Amino acid sequence: MFEKVLIANRGEIACRIIKTARKMGIQSVAVFSDADRYSRHVQLADQAFYIGPSPAIESYLRMDKLIKAAEMTGATAIHPGYGFLSESAKFAEMVIANKIIWIGPPSSAIEAMGLKSISKRIMSEAGVNVIPGYHGDEQNVEFLHEMANKIGYPLMIKAVAGGGGKGMRIVRKTEEFLHGLKSCQSESEKSFGDGRVILEKYIEKPRHVEVQIFADTHGNCIHLFERDCSIQRRHQKIIEEAPAPFLHHDVRQELGQQAILAAKRVKYEGAGTVEFIMDTEQKFFFMEMNTRLQVEHPVTEMITGTDLVEWQFRVANGEKLPAKSSELICNGHSVEARIYAENPTMNFQPSPGPLLHLKLPTKRKNLRIETGVRQGDIVTAYYDPMIAKLVVWGESREIAMRKLFLALREYRISGLHTNIDFLSNVIRHKPFLDGELHTGYIEQYHDQLFAKNDTIDETSLAQSIFGLVLAESEFLKEKRAISQDPSSPFSSLDPKFQVCDRKIDLEFDSKTISCTIHYIDKNKIEITSPSLSQPVICEGSILQNSQNSFDLHTLINNELEKISVIFDKGELKLHKINSTHILKQKEHDYLSQLKQSSIAKGKIVSPPYSSTLTKVYVSQGQTVNEGDALLTLTAMKQEQTIFSPQNGIVNKVYFEENASVPSNSTVLTFRIEEDS
Structure with missing residues (x-):
């Protein structure tokens, strides 16, 4: 077995590969860009090698730098992970030409499966079902x-x-x-x-079902059952499960056989995935073959008890497959949810930023968290916005989904938007649980999954205000404890005066709230508000206190409930087992008007993260109408087209196409038509 492997990747998958390498006694070498200098995968690896600036095209996609990194560190093997150069036939050839072990399939297989037109022709000739x-x-x-x-x-x-x-x-x-x-x-x-x-x-309501295959250099090829990856947003998977639920036995058998047929046709070696599209009658057709390890490989590992990265190492070392097909048993059910830094309510727009607070679900059996970030890290706009993969196993699909829901609700993240609440909604949605799976699921049930509740959750509102009051009390207590000045108001402040009766204006879940807080005791208040059906007495105590975060017990109407509150950029986030709420002080009208002034003056500003100006649709002096496309910005693999908020004339475009745009930069200005 080779002694040292270089991982030509970053983030979560690099951490995953390092874990198996360490288990097998193999040294690991991480590579990193400027943005990843202090990242988790760099910290975990035995060695790390700098490969360039933050943009992937100048670092993780530089084949020459990766080869040099292997040579300089003495790594005799390269694992490409997924994404970046993992499916580059040219890179595979370059690695082998430099007498380095390539942990992946032959370049001929990568090339054959790389273009959809060629791959489908090959599969058709091999007798695989092709659409x-x-x-x-x-x-x-x-x-x-x-x-x-x-x-x-x-x-x-x-x-x-x-x-x-x-x-x-x-x-x-x-x-x-x-x-x-x-x-x-x-x-x-x-x-x-x-x-x-x-x-x-085009197949209406198609399911995305894929088969994990593995082949060695001795002619052995097996499959490790199938996965369903139908729940997608913008054609990208967010929930994957294995085995694929609600399949007829004969369909399941034929899927595996066709996948092996496809792999043998291109003389495959290593880990690969054969993807099929399936109609409502469970007729399936070859879609494509991914010639690498998949993001969702952990669900297959959970139902088979295998380590697919270890298998990759062994096959690349010339060994036979660690198991025969007859030895593999599909045990129970596993599901994976991809946690992204994105805002589902804004069409899943990326939401890069700092992880100001990050608390993971409690460690327990049959739960895996695959991640490349820690509290304090920054999810940058340079790479994919995935924060983690949350993977669970259960004896049945129903039990697995329950476990996943509870684990999702334990996550505590602040500093950026995430899709955790949305994922929780999907896996508790009745049609999903009943087996209605297709790639257009989110679009079909959009209104239900994003349902807005116009009524106020009175208990959650009271708990949020109570959390705010206790946090304020703790803050004053800390100030009093560190004060050395006996004349300081903090040193002499009696606890009874930490909270006084007062009226405050708040926003709770985007609704304007006016309330009065009446102090009763140290940990007991009464809240009155026109938004409440009656005054609410709330009492409780802090169970755990960490930076910007509290776990509380609250007692309202004789019901005791454990909640968590996190303070994030002036907001209080309330986390409960079934919901999340946001409380913040109401912004004065003049501040919101000030924020809108730039748009009112015809000023288009880039998002609060670095991006690339990929397309400009207008030129200086051009007349534009409200709704006209002005420009397209790209960040974190996603495009965002900016449309004109009103009629006007383009005054100036500040960047050229393909230019890097810093955060919060003026990109375009135009004169309002009335002023021209």
């Missing part, structure tokens, strides 16, 4: 339109070199084809440098 469509080289517009009409509608146009949900358009009738084609080609050219497309019959 009806056109996967040829001819790209003439008239020809493609003719083929589309033959295939029938609805139809999917896909980029040949696509991935990550980009370069895909659904066309439902022939009149829409030319517009859809042009749009898809433009996005494909911009995203992948390749405007070629393929055409496929």
Whole structure:
């Protein structure tokens, strides 16, 4: 076995690989950019090597720097993780050419499966079920339109070199084809440098089911059952589970057989995933093959009791597969939820920022947290915004979902937005629990998953105010304890005067609240408000106190409940087992007007994180109307198009296309039409 492995990746997957390497007595070498200099994977590795500036194109995508890092540190093997260069045939060839062990499949397999058009042709020839469509080289517009009409509608146009949900358009009738084609080609050219497309019959309400396969250099190839990854936002997975639920036994068997057939056809070696699309009748078709370890591999490990990274190491070392197909048993059910720094209510817009507070669920059996960050770290805009993967195992799907929900509700994160509440809503949504799984699930049930409650949760409001009062009391107690001046008001302040009767204006879950707080005792107050049906007496105590965070017991109407409060940028976040609430002091009207003044004056400012100006749609002096696209900014693998808030004339564009834009920068100004 090789003694030292370089991990050509970062974050969560780098930490995951380091863990197995250490278990096997293999030294690990991390690589890092400027943004990752103090990151968790750098801290965990035995060695670390600097590879360049923060943008991935200048660091993690630099093949020459990665090879040099291996040579300089004496690493004799390279593990690419997932993403970045993990599916680059050129990088695989370069690694091998430098006499370094490549922990991945042969470059020929990567190349064969890298382009959708070629891979589907190969699979069709091998006898694998392939969805009806056109996967040829001819790209003439008239020809493609003719083929589309033959295939029938609805139809999917896909980029040949696509991935990550980009370069895909659904066309439902022939009149829409030319517009859809042009749009898809433009996005494909911009995203992948390749405007070629393929055409496929569109499956309504499709399930995304994939099979984990593994092959060695001795001709052995097995599958480790299947996963369902149908719950997606913007064509990207957020919940994955294994085995795929509600499948007919014969369908499950055929899926595994077809996956092995696909792997053998390209003489595969190592870990790979064969992805299928499945219709409502459970007919399935080959979609693509990912020639690497998948993000969601932990759910397969949980139901099989395996370590797939260890298998990768052993296969790369020339060993036979650690187990035969007959020795593998699918035990129980596992589900993974991807926790992202994003704002689901803003179309899942990335939300980079500092992890001011991070408390993980309690460690316990059959729960895994795969993460690359710690409290105090910054989720930057340079890379994928995933904070962690939360993985649980249960004897059944129902039990696994219950465990996942409880673990999600234990998470405490402040400093940025996350999708934790949204994930909690999905896994408790009845259609999901009943087995209605398809890639359009979030869009179909959007209104239910994002349902707004116009009524005020009176108990939660009282608990939030009580948390605020106790926090204030603790703050004054700390000031009194450290005060050395006997004349200081903090040193002489009687506890009874820490909280006095007062009226305050608040915002609770975006609703304006006016209330009066009446002090009764040290840990007991009465709250009256027009928003409450009657006065509420709330009492309790602090169970645990850490920086910016409290765990409390509250007693209201003889009901005792444990809650947590976190103070985040002037807000109080209340965490309960079934909900999360936000309390903050109401902003004065003049402040909100001030915030809007920049837009009112025609000033477009970039988000509070670094981004790239990928497209400018207007030029200086051009007249724009309200709703016109002005520019597109890209950060954390996601694009955001900015539209004009009103009519006007473009005054100046401050950056050129493809330029890096610092946070909170003026990008464009325009004169209001009335003022011009």
